[in-house]
Amino acid sequence: MPFVIETYCHIRNNRIFRDGKLIFEAPDADLKGFLKSAYKFLNPGHAKFYKMDELSKLGFLAAEVLSPAFDRELPPEETAVILSNTHSTWITDIRHQETITDEDKFFPSPAIFVYTLPNIMTGEISIRHKFRGENAFFIFEKFNPEFLVDYVNQLIMSGKIKACLGGYVDQSIDGYEAFVYYLRSGKNDGKKPEHTAGEVRKLYEMNNEVKKEII
Amino acid sequence: MEELIKQLEKQIIEQLNLEDLEPEDIDPDEPLFGDGLGLDSIDALELIVLLEKQYGIKIENPKEGQKIFYSIRTMAEYITKHKK
Numbered sequence: 406m407p408f409v410i411e412t413y414c415h416i417r418n419n420r421i422f423r424d425g426k427l428i429f430e431a432p433d434a435d436l437k438g439f440l441k442s443a444y445k446f447l448n449p450g451h452a453k454f455y456k457m458d459e460l461s462k463l464g465f466l467a468a469e470v471l472s473p474a475f476d477r478e479l480p481p482e483e484t485a486v487i488l489s490n491t492h493s494t495w496i497t498d499i500r501h502q503e504t505i506t507d508e509d510k511f512f513p514s515p516a517i518f519v520y521t522l523p524n525i526m527t528g529e530i531s532i533r534h535k536f537r538g539e540n541a542f543f544i545f546e547k548f549n550p551e552f553l554v555d556y557v558n559q560l561i562m563s564g565k566i567k568a569c570l571g572g573y574v575d576q577s578i579d580g581y582e583a584f585v586y587y588l589r590s591g592k593n594d595g596k597k598p599e600h601t602a603g604e605v606r607k608l609y610e611m612n613n614e615v616k617k618e619i620i
Numbered sequence: 621m622e623e624l625i626k627q628l629e630k631q632i633i634e635q636l637n638l639e640d641l642e643p644e645d646i647d648p649d650e651p652l653f654g655d656g657l658g659l660d661s662i663d664a665l666e667l668i669v670l671l672e673k674q675y676g677i678k679i680e681n682p683k684e685g686q687k688i689f690y691s692i693r694t695m696a697e698y699i700t701k702h703k704k
Contacts (some may be wrong), residue, residue, distance in 0.1 A: 441639070455639040456662075515665035516636070575626045 406559055408600035409593045411588035412465045413475040413572075413608050415445075425611050436581060440466065451533060454470040458520035459581070461529050464488060467585035471584045474587055475534060476568055484568040485538035487557055488585070490575035493544050494521050505581040523604050526574065539564045544602045548573045548584075550605035558600060561590045574608065584609045624696045632692070635670050636663050648692040656691070664689060671695075677702050 415422040419439045421429040429446050440462045444454050447469050454465060475484070479616045504513045519525060524542040528609035531540055532583045539560055543552065553571055560566045587610065588600045598604040621629070629643035636659065650656040651704045669691050671677045677699065679685060 452638075452640050512669055514669060515662050519662055534669040 407593045408558055408588055408590050410470055410586050410588045410600055410604065410608065412471050414470040415611065416463055416583040418580075420458075421466070421470060422445070422611075423506055428470070434575055449533075456516060457529060458494065458500075460490075460494055460497065460523065460576045461520060462576060463576065463581060464526040464531065464585065465529055465584040467572070467574065467583045468534065468570060471570070471585060471587045472534060476589060479567055481535050481537040483538055483566050484534075484536040484570070485540065485557070485560055485566045486531050486536055486570045487539065487541050487553060487560075488523075488571065489543040489545055489549065489553060489573050490523060491547060492547060492577040493523050494525075496576050496578070497521050511552045525572045530570065536570070538569070548606075548609060550602040552607065554605055556598055559589070563613075565618040567591070571605075583593070621694055621700065624699060625692055628692050628696055628699075631670060631674060632667070635666055647691060648696070651691055652689055667695075671699070675699050675703050 412424055415425075415521065419431050419434060419436075420427055421443060429443055431442045434442060436459060443466050444462070447466065449469050450560050451465075454462060458601065459467060460590060485490050501513065501521050502515050503512055504517065523544070524540070530563070531537065543549075543555075543556075545552065552574075557569045557571050560569070568587065568589045570585060570587050574585065574611060576585040586605070593599070626643060628667050629648070632638065632646075633641055633643060638657070646657065647655045652667075659667075663687050664685065668679055668685070671679065671688075679688065688694060
């Protein structure tokens with residue numbers, strides 16, 4: 406039975422792409438402004454978004470872009486959320502550190518502290534879309550489609566899940582990116598990519614021109 | 621008191637990232653939790669930090685929290701009484 410990538414989203418360089426097509430951009434905004442305007446554009450009506458850290462906002466928005474394709478007929482426990490990145494919650498860790506460095510101004514913020522674990526992002530997405538399947542976040546030195554594909558395909562073959570939101574959502578002092586895809590077992594019209602490491606890497610590298618320039 | 625209430629409305633919006641709201645949207649007598657502003661347990665902790673950071677007030681008895689944080693007006697009354 407094939408595992409098919411139904412739809413995918415890139416968020417990079419203040420642009421959002423769905424299935425390789427640009428759907429939103431805010432070229433002159435800073436990251437905070439970009440995320441806010443993207444939220445207003447997608448209009449999901451989920452005020453909790455404003456309380457999230459930037460990493461969770463990125464993952465949340467990517468999931469929101471893909472959400473029309475989610476199979477709502479599946480039982481909640483049959484959709485997993487398996488994401489990954491390289492820098493964990495580095496930027497939020499720095500923000501948290503700033504609140505506890507000065508002994509005279511020692512005011513750790515609970516709202517910042519709760520986002521110092523990257524799996525909070527998978528939790529936010531799962532709560533929003535009522536997914537109750539496997540929920541995991543992995544940290545690799547660089548994007549690792551071989552591991553992710555093996556892990557997710559094993560879950561599907563074990564019969565635990567039938568669909569999954571997978572991908573890579575990262576933020577560091579050098580920038581940010583999100584590549585998230587939704588895959589489903591058992592359907593393929595022959596036009597959609599199958600869930601293999603090669604296909605996932607190929608999709609990941611689409612719309613990647615800015616990152617390549619940096620490298 | 622009214623000035624303090626206005627100040628608290630602005631500080632709460634900023635501290636709790638309630639970006640959809642303007643100070644005038646908040647009724648100072650409306651409950652902050654539950655049916656009112658719908659704040660959660662993390663917000664409650666942020667309010668405790670706000671009192672300490674902005675007004676130098678440390679809540680020694682957690683049981684008092686429910687009364688102090690009932691509404692913006694009850695917060696303002698508590699601050700007026702305990703501000704150092």
